[in-house]
Amino acid sequence: MTYKEKIDTGRLPAHIAVIMDGNGRWAKRKGNQRIFGHKNGVNAVRETVEAAAETGIRYLTLYAFSTENWKRPQREVDALMSLLVSSLHDETPTLMKNNIRLMTIGHTGGLSDHVGRQLNMTIAKTAGNTGLKLILALNYSGRWEILRAIDLIKADMEAGKPQEALTEDIFAGYLQTRDIPDPELLIRTSGEFRISNFLLWQIAYTELYFTPVLWPDFKKEDFYQAIVDFQQRERRFGKTSEQLHQYEQSQNQ
Ligand code: FPP
Numbered sequence: 001m002t003y004k005e006k007i008d009t010g011r012l013p014a015h016i017a018v019i020m021d022g023n024g025r026w027a028k029r030k031g032n033q034r035i036f037g038h039k040n041g042v043n044a045v046r047e048t049v050e051a052a053a054e055t056g057i058r059y060l061t062l063y064a065f066s067t068e069n070w071k072r073p074q075r076e077v078d079a080l081m082s083l084l085v086s087s088l089h090d091e092t093p094t095l096m097k098n099n100i101r102l103m104t105i106g107h108t109g110g111l112s113d114h115v116g117r118q119l120n121m122t123i124a125k126t127a128g129n130t131g132l133k134l135i136l137a138l139n140y141s142g143r144w145e146i147l148r149a150i151d152l153i154k155a156d157m158e159a160g161k162p163q164e165a166l167t168e169d170i171f172a173g174y175l176q177t178r179d180i181p182d183p184e185l186l187i188r189t190s191g192e193f194r195i196s197n198f199l200l201w202q203i204a205y206t207e208l209y210f211t212p213v214l215w216p217d218f219k220k221e222d223f224y225q226a227i228v229d230f231q232q233r234e235r236r237f238g239k240t241s242e243q244l245h246q247y248e249q250s251q252n253q
Pocket residue numbers: 020021022023024025026034038039041042045062063064065069080083084087088136190215
């Protein structure tokens with residue numbers, strides 16, 4: 001039985017986030033330059049987006065470029081940016097065909113005009129699509145997003161906007177993900193056990209799934225395997241296992 005067949009389609013996570021890692025190591029193992037790994041990483045992006053759309057996942061967030069990634073050699077940064085532009089350009093018709101809407105989080109104003117133009121084009125073109133929402137985290141970091149939210153709250157206060165006591169819900173309304181449910185599942189490839197400044201507020205109760213597979217090797221079945229693993233877990237949100245089962249029993253009566 002394949003992992004795809006094992007998925008309980010009635011209990012899918014609405015939002016899956018992915019830290020795509022291992023492109024550099026994959027290329028090195030093949031005796032190639034890191035950029036070769038990124039080029040092949042695009043195939044894994046395609047596989048993952050298709051798998052998410054086919055399964056009926058509503059939100060897929062991919063960590064494509066962090067605020068820290070600017071520290072990489074300029075040649076690699078340039079290659080990542082041109083891969084982003086060419087992939088968006090080439091894949092826009094496929095996004096349209098599959099009713100996928102592209103969105104972004106991160107400081108996209110800090111990207112070059114060239115990248116900004118292509119992003120805006122694909123975002124505008126796909127804005128009416130109602131299927132999978134594909135969210136690219138670009139020039140993103142979780143701490144940056146939290147600081148930005150605090151700045152926005154400060155600005156509202158200075159503008160005299162009536163203030164309620166700050167709750168988690170109100171704070172979340174100042175994040176870039178305000179209209180997006182928190183991810184239930186976060187996948188990280190390449191055997192690293194880190195969060196790397198990704199969605200720090202949003203992953204408070206997220207199930208974490210780590211796989212040794214390097215990103216360019218990540219296939220649909222790897223994505224389905226992560227969903228099956230997620231579905232075998234018990235999400236307690238601070239409650240005890242007994243409390244959860246009592247609740248389930250009362251619902252079934
Ligand atoms: C991590 O591997 C990967 C990235 C920093 C970027 C991911 C980018 C792509 C797959 C290309 C284009 C993206 C889109 C959305 C079309 P790494 O370089 O950190 O690998 P390493 O840890 O082995 O060095």
